[in-house]
Amino acid sequence: MELLAIVFAAVGAAWGAAADRIAARWPAHEDGSIRRVDWRSVVVVAFGLVALAAVPIRFGGWEERLLFGAFFAACVLMMATDLDQRVLPNELTLPLIPIGLAVLWWGGDTLVNRQQPWLAIVVAVLLPLGLLALSRPFGEGAFGEGDVKFLLGAGLLLGAVRLVLAVFVGVLLGGVVITALLVARRITLKTFVPYGPFLIVGVVWGALLPSAAGS
Numbered sequence: 197m198e199l200l201a202i203v204f205a206a207v208g209a210a211w212g213a214a215a216d217r218i219a220a221r222w223p224a225h226e227d228g229s230i231r232r233v234d235w236r237s238v239v240v241v242a243f244g245l246v247a248l249a250a251v252p253i254r255f256g257g258w259e260e261r262l263l264f265g266a267f268f269a270a271c272v273l274m275m276a277t278d279l280d281q282r283v284l285p286n287e288l289t290l291p292l293i294p295i296g297l298a299v300l301w302w303g304g305d306t307l308v309n310r311q312q313p314w315l316a317i318v319v320a321v322l323l324p325l326g327l328l329a330l331s332r333p334f335g336e337g338a339f340g341e342g343d344v345k346f347l348l349g350a351g352l353l354l355g356a357v358r359l360v361l362a363v364f365v366g367v368l369l370g371g372v373v374i375t376a377l378l379v380a381r382r383i384t385l386k387t388f389v390p391y392g393p394f395l396i397v398g399v400v401w402g403a404l405l406p407s408a409a410g411s
Contacts, residue, residue: 211244212240236280270292278392292348307358324346346392362403377389
């Protein structure tokens with residue numbers, strides 16, 4: 197298990213580095229520029245390493261390892277694109293929805309309460325839409341449609357309880373980081389800060405919760 201976790205960690209770090217370079221080019225910047233390696237590169241590599249290393253530790257079956265390994269890998273790339281260009285591309289968020297529905301129908305996702313699969317669907321739809329409605333007074337960029345699509349797909353994979361906890365942790369983490377940046381005068385109240393990366397961290401954390409805690 198330790199060796200497998202090390203292998204996954206190495207793959208995660210390598211994928212994080214690749215995802216950072218992909219995000220520096222795709223989606224294409226309006227001015228055609230390519231971002232150099234910077235602090236965002238370090239964040240994405242570290243996130244990829246930790247997220248992928250946790251897969252063989254948390255999940256035992258090869259089906260779950262394959263599913264959540266791929267999901268976490270997608271989260272790494274979404275982290276990179278949102279940090280670089282403040283966007284969660286449809287090419288990454290939309291496929292999560294049919295995949296989540298297929299897994300619910302197939303019954304291979306142990307994170308969703310098998311006795312109430314409908315609850316995962318209801319919460320996956322209503323929670324992000326509710327957050328979108330609540331965010332409107334704070335401006336268009338406070339919570340975007342990409343965040344809605346991501347949380348919808350994630351909710352179908354995580355289930356109702358884990359999605360609620362994931363959003364809570366993501367919002368809390370975002371509040372702490374933004375407050376710290378304001379205090380340090382690295383940003384102002386008018387600075388746009390994407391919430392996607394915080395939600396992504398919350399979702400991965402939620403997926404890694406023990407079964408008893410997230411049931």
